[in-house]
Amino acid sequence: METQDRIIITVIGKDSVGIIGKVCTALADCHINILDISQTIVHGFFNMMMVADMEGATVPFSDLSDNLDKLGESIGVQITCQREEIFDMMHRI
């Protein structure tokens, strides 16, 4: 797996039932494999980060990004999808 295929998805917003489920379903529909999930809830505020692999994805990055934006709007959270390189560049020498 190439590093450039890895994406980071962050979800921030008010906690509610099924946020992770909906995001995972959206990714599975595009054949995107989830590598790692970590999350916390502080004072009802949902904060999640997901590492996923786009290698076998059936949609291009920009479509996925738009879809997740729309999903975020529909469930009232902010979903951000970014390529992993920006974090690697900033935090790894």
Place this chain on the structure above:
Amino acid sequence: MINRYEVFETNSMISDMNLDVRTITLGISLLDCADADLEKCCSKIYDKITTLAKDLSKTAEAIEKEYRIPIVNRRISVTPIALVGASCCKSEDDFVKIAKTLDAAAKKVNVNLLGGYSALVAKGMTKADEMLIRSMPKAFASTDTVCGSVNLATTKIGINMDAVRLMGEINKQIAENSALPDSGDCMKLVVFCNAPDDNPFMAGAFHGVTEADAIINVGVSGPGVVKRALEEARGEDFEVLCETIKKTAFKVTRVGQLVAKEASRMMGIPFGIVDLSLAPTPAVGDSVADILQEIGVEYAGAPGTTAALAMLNDQVKKGGVMASSYVGGLSGAFIPVSEDAGMIESVEKGAITLEKLEAMTCVCSVGLDMIAIPGDTKATTISGIIADEMALGMVNGKTTACRLIPAVGKKVGDTVEFGGLFGYAPVMPVNPYSCDNFVNRGGRIPAPIHSFKN
């Protein structure tokens, strides 16, 4: 693998601290567009720019989406037009025609500014150089995107005082003929000592003759990120302070490097340099003056400001140099007055003067930038201010510049409004005593003794 804290740190820099890539600037050589026929020259220029830069905006948008990092400006720099137009321009109006062509090309590819309406005259002016310079008032008034610069001096050559005198007059004429309100056309002109060939920032960007056919240069920013990092280091000693700035500059510059490489790959145009500058905007929390205040001076301009700025500038470079494979351009802290809310406040408080700003330019990246002065300031006085700034650059072997706005009809205490990223500026007082006899001598100031290193 990247952890959650690192991800949230990066994203909060972007969303809360105004971290952005200030500009992707595509440098384009127009040397091969020179032609004895003006019409042919203009059509070659238009075709080359619109072909090479056709995907610039699209590329920037794609990168913004992939990394969620805002890229504020997409810009173009071209070979100094005095060289390109030398064989076909017989009058000032001929040069204005090229300016209009550049403007049309810039608009076609959707860039907001295009730099390179420039002349390099550190030792002397050719006829074409002088015609281009004299055409500037009309060229800037009849275009929206075209910016120009004139290199008046270098450490190796000295200062062309004939050109310095001329630029004082031209600066006034641009102010008087300005199509933008409050003499705003003056924003489009910078005069330099030691102008870099690969500067991505406007208005001084041009594509130097030492450069390849086309190149991608990127200017990063991030005063807000540095300010926030320094808030964590309140009360600590200089060692901690410097380490904090360096680490922050490293992170900011890495983003610029990533964007530059990605833009280069997507457009198939080589990567030139990353310019590691702290470039402020009038937005709250995006100010270099605020960093100086955080370091410990009450307002920018208070005693200690020059030392604080020297340290800031040096640490930004030390952190940034390792983050990028090629660093160039101006690289340092910018201290424009109108584009920095903290600087504007310092002027309004009376904390900072033109003379203090001049001292600060000895230790930061550029010069007297975006400073409004009274409209009745004499041309020779403007030339005198320019000469002082050129001397600082020449003797210290660094880039210095002047971008002054002698706002017509305005006096000290008035405010000029430029709008958007350019902000507003209180009109600053200028030393009232004359330098006519000095400026009117004519000729050149020779290069300083330490330039003879061969």
